[in-house]
Amino acid sequence: MTTSRGGRLSGIDGVCAVITGAANGIGAAHADAFASAGASVACLDIDKAGARRVADGIARRRVQSIAIHADVTSFQSMREAAATARETLGPCRHLIANAGIIGPLGPTADTDENARRRTLDVDVTGVTSPVKAFVTQVCDESGTIMIASLVSGLRGWSGSIAYHASKHAVIGPMRSWANDFATHGVRVNAVYPGRVDTAMIDIQAEANGLSHSESESLRAKDQLVERFLAPQEVADAVIWVSSDPAAMVNAVALPVDGGLIEPTMPS
Numbered sequence: 001m002t003t004s005r006g007g008r009l010s011g012i013d014g015v016c017a018v019i020t021g022a023a024n025g026i027g028a029a030h031a032d033a034f035a036s037a038g039a040s041v042a043c044l045d046i047d048k049a050g051a052r053r054v055a056d057g058i059a060r061r062r063v064q065s066i067a068i069h070a071d072v073t074s075f076q077s078m079r080e081a082a083a084t085a086r087e088t089l090g091p092c093r094h095l096i097a098n099a100g101i102i103g104p105l106g107p108t109a110d111t112d113e114n115a116r117r118r119t120l121d122v123d124v125t126g127v128t129s130p131v132k133a134f135v136t137q138v139c140d141e142s143g144t145i146m147i148a149s150l151v152s153g154l155r156g157w158s159g160s161i162a163y164h165a166s167k168h169a170v171i172g173p174m175r176s177w178a179n180d181f182a183t184h185g186v187r188v189n190a191v192y193p194g195r196v197d198t199a200m201i202d203i204q205a206e207a208n209g210l211s212h213s214e215s216e217s218l219r220a221k222d223q224l225v226e227r228f229l230a231p232q233e234v235a236d237a238v239i240w241v242s243s244d245p246a247a248m249v250n251a252v253a254l255p256v257d258g259g260l261i262e263p264t265m266p267s
Helices: 025-036 048-059 075-089 113-140 161-169 171-184 199-207 212-222 231-242
Strands: 016-020 040-045 065-069 092-097 144-148 187-193 253-256
Touching (some): 016 025, 016 113, 025 040, 025 092, 025 231, 040 048, 075 113, 092 113, 171 187, 231 253
Parallel strands (some): 016 092, 092 144
């Protein structure tokens, strides 16, 4: 494996990474992983206090990090964030478009229309706006773009039509961008985590009248590795795909799901 100083993955150490939705959960794990690998990190989130908390935690490790209050549904907000990040940390080499919400749960006929539209706005526009705002920097750096979807973008379950629609919707742009930006040496991929132990799990559990432990015991049975993923396990996969050793990984929809989408034979 090609590494830089200290055994860190080459292509990560000494460059700038930008993570949207970095205030908590998987986004915070991405920020921590890139910082640990030697990157300076811009933590973008509409949750200003949360982004600041993550960035301050990274800065205490003597790694450059900034928090930027930004709305992924607004291109103007993303454009301003791109300018701020570049001015402070230098050009973005790695963009992780991670922000997302779960949206309304329940039968389609009962879905609130405004909530449905909000989910699509955050989870789809919230991918396209950051890519549009940062792509010039990433192209100049021959960098990478990682789209964070979910295994819900590769298969479907009942009760969350807006969320599934949004997660399926980003695979097409990912493949298009991989073609568009290839001449600049840019790789574009998407990660599809399974059931990750974050606040979203608790939201789903509560909606089904389950405790956290009951939810894990019940829902993990239909995947090959029978437990929820830790956010760091998703970040570990993303940072490898973003690094130079993964130079030939491009236009890939990568499940990190413990085998959730793998059909299982009855015992």
